[in-house]
Amino acid sequence: MSPEIDPRYDIDGDVYVSPRYLAATTGIGDPALQPLLAVGWDLQHDDLGNAYVNAPDRRVRLGYLPEGEDDGLWRINAYKDPFGPPAWGVCFNDRTPTEFVQAFTTALAAAYEQGPDAYLARPTSSSDDHSPFLVVTPLLKQGWELGRPRGGVFAITAPDGLAGLEFILGDLDPEAELTTRDARWQLWAGTSIDRRAWYATASTDTPVALLTAVTQCVSDPALLPRWQQDTYSYIKGMAQLTPILPAEPPAPTPLDVQRAAASRRPAALPAPSVPRWSTTSRPALPGPRR
Known part of the structure; x- marks a missing residue:
């Protein structure tokens, strides 16, 4: 059975991409900002075209940085103190499918509405709503494979090996987690570390609910629409691209069949006309003489 089309996203493209983690970015940031x-x-915007979104209490900030210094297109940080260091930070690079970023910002908006206890909730080792294991649960349900920790890295990989989630064990440098790819969590798709289609990183204290929203979206079997010309060349050989066909017309109803049959019946012939004489009729013309 083929995956269903996700009704939450408008169809904008000429192909559906499967699996969805091999889709390219849409190149439009509005859906994730909304x-x-x-x-x-x-x-707010700067003169270069970068966008900055701030929470009303200034404790959560998002930067959409198409003109940034590196490929970190999306950077989101949260703060216990607006003037202190970030409590957690997340980065999506410039090739990350926009739907995955939108899943994160949607969960972030909901957490912010609940208050600091939600958007600053630290992961815990207990089996509650803040357990890091909840992040990988959506992936396991879709057949991703859990590997043994190697070199201090706990990894789970997609069935085709073209996507994975890594969790680094041990102590990490808090500043490096926010400024480099050496973060606690790293989600990626591609064929190798040097040939990644996209990646996303999250620091140690990123709330579990926010990360789980992303892994749920990444592992969703529904297809994503894309324009084939915008699909990265090295992805085309790995992803399945299904042409988007126009919708089929609805099946005719019994009334439609009756109307069609009636339209094909020959029309009734008119009755022949009989000439009649009247007082206004012209007299017959005389015939030729014999």
Whole structure:
């Protein structure tokens, strides 16, 4: 049975991409910004075209940085103190499918509405709503394979080996987690570490609910629409691209069949006309003489 089309996303493209983690970015940031703007976050731009979104209490900030210094297109940080160091940070690079970022910002908007206990909730080792194991649960349900820890890295990989989630064990440098790819969590798709289609990183104290929203979206079997010309060349050989066909017309109803049959019946012939004489009729013309 083929995967179903996800009705939450508008169809904008000429192919569906499967698996969805091999889809490219849509190149449009609005869908991922909208969940935060809808709950009253402030949007500003700089002269280069970068966008900055701030929570009303200034404790959560998002940067959409197409003109940034590296490939970190999306950077989201949260703060216990608006003037202190970030409590957690997340980065999505410039090739990450926009739907995955939107899943994160949608969960972030919901957590912010609940308050600091939700959007600053630290993961815990107990089996509660903040257990890191919840992050990998959606992946396991879709057949991703859990590997043994190697070199201090706990990894789970997609069935085709073209995507994975890594969790680094041990102590990490908090500053490095926020400024490099040496973060606690790293989600990726591609063929190798040097040929990644996209990647996302999250620091140690990123709330579990926010990360789980992303892994649920990544592992969703529904297809994503894309324009084939915008699909990365090295992905085309790995992903399944299904042409988007126009919708089939609806099946005819019994009334439609009756109307069609009636339209094909020959029309009744008119009755022949009989000439009649009247007082206004012209007299017959005389015939030729014999």
